[in-house]
Amino acid sequence: MTVLEQSGAYHLAPPPAWRPRRDPAPLMPDGEPFRLLGTEAELEGALLRELYGQLVRGRRFNEQATALTKQGRLAVYPSSTGQEAAEVAAALALREQDWLFPSYRDTLAAVARGLDPVAVLSLLRGDWHSGYDPRSTRVAPLSTPLATQLPHAVGLAHAARLKGDDVVALAMVGDGGTSEGDFHEALNFAAVWQAPVVFLVQNNGFAISVPLAKQTAAPSLAHKAVGYGMPGRLVDGNDAAAMHHVLTDAVERARAGEGPCLVEAVTYRLEAHTNADDATRYREAAEVESWREHDPVALMERELRSRGLLDDDGVREAGEAAERMAGDLRERMHQEPELAPMDLFDHVFARRTPQLQGQAEQLRAELAAAEAEHTGTAGGSGSTGHRTDDQGSRK
Amino acid sequence: MSTATGTSSPPGAQPSREPARKPSTMAQALNRALRDALADDPDVHVFGEDVGTLGGVFRVTDGLAAEFGADRCTDTPLAEAGILGTAVGMAMYGMRPVVEMQFDAFAYPGFEQLVSHISRMRNRTRGALPMPLTVRIPYGGGIGGVEHHSDSSEAYYMATPGLHVVTPATVADAYGLLRKSIASDDPVVFLEPKRLYWGKDDWSPERPAEVPEIGRAVVRRPGSSATLITYGPSLPVCMEAAEAAARDEGLELEVVDLRSLVPFDEDTVVASVRRTGRAVVVHESTGFAGPGAEIAARVTERCFHHLEAPVLRVAGFDIPYPPPMLERHHLPDVDRVLDAVARLQWESEWRSGEESGGLGSLGGGVR
Numbered sequence: 001m002t003v004l005e006q007s008g009a010y011h012l013a014p015p016p017a018w019r020p021r022r023d024p025a026p027l028m029p030d031g032e033p034f035r036l037l038g039t040e041a042e043l044e045g046a047l048l049r050e051l052y053g054q055l056v057r058g059r060r061f062n063e064q065a066t067a068l069t070k071q072g073r074l075a076v077y078p079s080s081t082g083q084e085a086a087e088v089a090a091a092l093a094l095r096e097q098d099w100l101f102p103s104y105r106d107t108l109a110a111v112a113r114g115l116d117p118v119a120v121l122s123l124l125r126g127d128w129h130s131g132y133d134p135r136s137t138r139v140a141p142l143s144t145p146l147a148t149q150l151p152h153a154v155g156l157a158h159a160a161r162l163k164g165d166d167v168v169a170l171a172m173v174g175d176g177g178t179s180e181g182d183f184h185e186a187l188n189f190a191a192v193w194q195a196p197v198v199f200l201v202q203n204n205g206f207a208i209s210v211p212l213a214k215q216t217a218a219p220s221l222a223h224k225a226v227g228y229g230m231p232g233r234l235v236d237g238n239d240a241a242a243m244h245h246v247l248t249d250a251v252e253r254a255r256a257g258e259g260p261c262l263v264e265a266v267t268y269r270l271e272a273h274t275n276a277d278d279a280t281r282y283r284e285a286a287e288v289e290s291w292r293e294h295d296p297v298a299l300m301e302r303e304l305r306s307r308g309l310l311d312d313d314g315v316r317e318a319g320e321a322a323e324r325m326a327g328d329l330r331e332r333m334h335q336e337p338e339l340a341p342m343d344l345f346d347h348v349f350a351r352r353t354p355q356l357q358g359q360a361e362q363l364r365a366e367l368a369a370a371e372a373e374h375t376g377t378a379g380g381s382g383s384t385g386h387r388t389d390d391q392g393s394r395k
Numbered sequence: 396m397s398t399a400t401g402t403s404s405p406p407g408a409q410p411s412r413e414p415a416r417k418p419s420t421m422a423q424a425l426n427r428a429l430r431d432a433l434a435d436d437p438d439v440h441v442f443g444e445d446v447g448t449l450g451g452v453f454r455v456t457d458g459l460a461a462e463f464g465a466d467r468c469t470d471t472p473l474a475e476a477g478i479l480g481t482a483v484g485m486a487m488y489g490m491r492p493v494v495e496m497q498f499d500a501f502a503y504p505g506f507e508q509l510v511s512h513i514s515r516m517r518n519r520t521r522g523a524l525p526m527p528l529t530v531r532i533p534y535g536g537g538i539g540g541v542e543h544h545s546d547s548s549e550a551y552y553m554a555t556p557g558l559h560v561v562t563p564a565t566v567a568d569a570y571g572l573l574r575k576s577i578a579s580d581d582p583v584v585f586l587e588p589k590r591l592y593w594g595k596d597d598w599s600p601e602r603p604a605e606v607p608e609i610g611r612a613v614v615r616r617p618g619s620s621a622t623l624i625t626y627g628p629s630l631p632v633c634m635e636a637a638e639a640a641a642r643d644e645g646l647e648l649e650v651v652d653l654r655s656l657v658p659f660d661e662d663t664v665v666a667s668v669r670r671t672g673r674a675v676v677v678h679e680s681t682g683f684a685g686p687g688a689e690i691a692a693r694v695t696e697r698c699f700h701h702l703e704a705p706v707l708r709v710a711g712f713d714i715p716y717p718p719p720m721l722e723r724h725h726l727p728d729v730d731r732v733l734d735a736v737a738r739l740q741w742e743s744e745w746r747s748g749e750e751s752g753g754l755g756s757l758g759g760g761v762r
Contacts, residue, residue, distance in 0.1 A: 128521065129515075129518070129519040129520075130519050130520050130521075133520070133523045134487070134520055134523055134524055135523055135524065140487070141516075141519050141520060141524075145507060145511045145512075148480065148507060148508065148511060148512060150480070151476065151477050151479075151480025151481045151483070151484065151508070152480055152481075152483045152484040152487060152512070153484060154477075154480070154481050154484060155480065155481030155482060155483055155484020155485040155486075155487070155488075155492075156484035156485065156487050156488045157484070158481060158484070158485065159484065159485040159487075159488035159489075159490050160488055162440075162466055162490075163488075169484075181476060181504070182476055182477075182480060182507075182508075185472070185474040185476050185477030185480065186477065186480065186481075188472050188474065188477065189471070189472060189474070189477045189481055192472055343521065346521075346522070347517050347518040347520075347521050347522045348517070348518050348556055348557050349517070349557070349559070349581045350517075350525065350579075350580045350581050353610065353657070353658035353659075354610075354658065354659075354661060354662070355658070355659065355661070
């Protein structure tokens, strides 16, 4: 006992500024990832079948895009193979007026939302940075700088709410992205503003090669929500029914004015980071195989069969529908894209600056000279023109 | 620049408010521009750190939250990337955000949003998502600020394609250029010279001087002997130097105020230098790879056969911004401008920096 306490003259009151903000208990994620498949839960058959069709289509899309990369038709493809359940559920949880904010790995979510796959792949094909109209599709451009799209989602949702519009934004990020400062700032802004945003973290185990253990010491990524004052939800990311249930719940909760939510989907990236990566350098084949046992497409097929909602014919039909999509994609991606070099100057500003005008004229003159040379080459013989036919046609 | 005279009240002033003060300082003109923009366009939203209740650390947003409500003039968490990132989302939804970075060097956490998204979103989406947002940044030294409060950061933004970079040097331009910036469908980095915030000028909100579209320089003082090319905080220095040169040397210096660094009004600058045959670029920013390097290169290229002397630069030294008690040694002043003018081969006798006492070596402030 201190001298002051002995004297009885001194009583330490709590600091005046402090008061509890809120009870953290309701914000805490469950101890285990939420699951629906393989449980006794009552599930809507039509929804399960729709999810299954989308999963089969999504898997085929990933395979086709990977093949197109090997054929040189895509510059790069970060595959979401193994993560189809989270991708598909994100798209299906939204209403028409809602916005999706995908990262570069979330092409499938945009495709599942109904966008033209060729337009979605524009960034990865390299004919332009983004190939669809975000305003009419309500899908933001695929974001390459990690987590930087998250504050965009917050701003858009906040703006919509200020205008009195019924719009929810769903923003997608990976486990690595949660280490970025923009992740923190976005979640903090969303919570302070009570913006109608759902943050979906796909924890696929790796940020390229770095495993989650080197990314965070948090109990789970869902737990991060609690520090911002929003609920965190932990879900089996390969269980499409669970993903759809939790995301729909979060979206509708946000729509009702109850603020943002963080959903962690526990999943696994079955392929390498991209076609340029070698995953054997940082993980064991056995680990990958163990996750193949928990494949989202197979899980859903098993569930549907066990509930008597799917037979061999149904499996074949879903496969054929996916094959038609893949065939169409393959055929269109094998056509040369129409390139418009002058577009390089047309959208930097609303109006070209004088300096850009001068540079545009320079390029136009170079293209015209190349065209003239190309035409001359085609008409004559023995030319040593330095531009190949291919380059000429692309100009 | 003259001292403010007379009194005035803004048109349409709210009777419930205290009588509006005469917006005669640059800070007040900026405040008035924000107020008028908020009143004219419901899509304009002002937000940033301390811009609400406090009215901003420089009081540029004073009274806006009270008049337009916390949804139109909003205090945000202390996070510059978050401020700029959410501004992107608001612009995507059709709003016209005007955000404040509290100080030049405090804007750097938001740099990625500026460089990777704000400057590129229109281009990325082939025009589908323009970024009609304004980023206000108090910049430059001369106010006795401790470290991180006095940077001249304009070269970073100039080097980023897709951003307009605007900086006023007069009270009238502060109002006019900020209104134009907010109305612009392109992102504008609006650099406010801190040390001119309290400079007074004869300006009336009922008759705001017409300001042309962003991208037009103006000749502040005509002259035939040489051209001083400057902007923002260095304009008063150049005007004073021009008066001194006329008084003491009989030289008539033309002073060009760029007003916007991007777009760069090459035609006005080139026309002036072709007339005078001599040019000095004056700015606080460091000289090496600074704005003056680009300007001098362009002037040299387009005025080569008109030039009587190399284009010189008077710039800040190539050092981290000095502590306040030493900043007077760093900032371009009238004497340095006049020294540079004196070196413009008036006797057709070019002296290199080394020969004239080392002033012009690459690390120096005068070259």
